[in-house]
Amino acid sequence: MVLVAELLALLLTIADYGFRDFNWDHLAMASVQVQWIMILSALCLCRMRHWLGSLPQAKAGLISYGLVLGITLTLSLISQWLLYAMSGLIYLSDHHFQVNGWIVLEHLALAAISAGIALRYLYLQQQLANQREAEMQARIQALQSRIRPHFLFNSMNSIASLIATAPDTAERVVEDLSDLFRASLAEPGLIPLERELELCRRYLDIEQLRLGKRLVVDWQLGKLDPQLKIPSLMLQPLLENAIFHGIEPLPQGGTIGIRVLHKDKQLRIVITNPYPLAKATTKKSPVGEDTPESNGRHNRMALDNIRRRLTAHFGTRARLSSSAENGLFTTYIFCPLKG
Structure with missing residues (x-):
């Protein structure tokens, strides 16, 4: 998951700056934010897996999807406030912190697309595993009988x-x-x-x-x-x-x-x-008789x-x-x- 998150941050950096003007500072900032979103989302989903497993698949999927978006929104706001505080603007009396809605919307859109793809992939993988398990159990039962x-x-x-x-x-x-x-x-x-x-x-x-x-x-x-x-x-x-x-x-x-x-x-x-x-191999026998x-x-x-x-x-x-x-x-x- 850490590797996937880092590849996603690299993809976003290349999409924004290309190879010629590649910005390592932007990659570092994107890596920190993507990694935190990925790790916290995975941690929360793992903690909730038993409860989610008891829910209908559609409901569990929507809750998981909403959880990822909620974590993304929270971390996007926190990151903007940290950048505001680290820039020194917090000490200026005539300057107040304002949320950049476009940045938040951009983060939510990227998280929505990425989370949708990831959750759909995991769902299909689980369905495939369930199908294989059912086929294996049916095969074992047929062989046993x-x-x-x-x-x-x-x-x-x-x-x-x-x-x-x-x-x-x-x-x-x-x-x-x-x-x-x-x-x-x-x-x-x-x-x-x-x-x-x-x-x-x-x-x-x-x-x-x-x-x-x-x-x-x-x-x-x-x-x-x-x-x-x-x-x-x-x-x-x-x-x-x-x-x-x-x-x-x-x-x-x-x-x-x-x-x-x-x-x-x-x-x-x-x-x-x-x-x-000694075993005969060419002898013909009536139908139903073992040779x-x-x-x-x-x-x-x-x-x-x-x-x-x-x-x-x-x-x-x-x-x-x-x-x-x-x-x-x-x-x-x-x-x-x-x-």
Whole structure:
């Protein structure tokens, strides 16, 4: 703001005197007055921002505009009186202070134009920021709500098969499933890490009923702060990918490893799962049936989904990467601790 005020004073001086007859005294006087107007206006508006924020935009804008003009008028009168006093005319009995109305009007006109441009620019910047925030929240909500339909179908089939033989287990599966979808439909945001891990356990319990001994889960959890928070339903899609792309295609199944720890003010999550080494890429399949090629595309979409959500919440400080070596697929997540 100080730089903008000084550039405005320089512009006014050049407009009055040009480059050939540039007047440094005029620049100094204009700088002092413009700087005081700019600083006092900013100070008053910052002090009043909470009250102005509670008013309608049009009313808040008019009050802000009027405040700048009022400060300009006051400082214009004070500056004329100071120049009158510093010139020594105050000691002459036959000379009285008179306000130069044209100078005051000139100052008010310049302030009105400058303040109008500045306030309009700030308003447009705020509108753009609000629009970006709304778009980001909508994007996060859309990304969060994507739980694959095949998981719902498999879960409902598991429940149907358990109703007659194990009604208590079927009831527990319904509760777990409802908890997962409640989290999916909740407002996007950060939730405690323990809550996210609990949702993952519920999801894996549902899949365990379907896959039986083919699914083994290896939990490796370090000492975690209960206040740690991550984006909701960030890990569940990764586990779903691990089962869909790694466990299901293998007749013998496999082990999903989940390692969570925090170190150096950073949360580190590593998820490992087996994957078939040989994948057909040219085989045609009926419409609606998953092929290895489409599976790989879905896996990349899920990883991009989570990567965008991490960036939306933590910026570039968060990272997601993956590697596939010797039949083991590994996903790495690094994000700053946030309580």
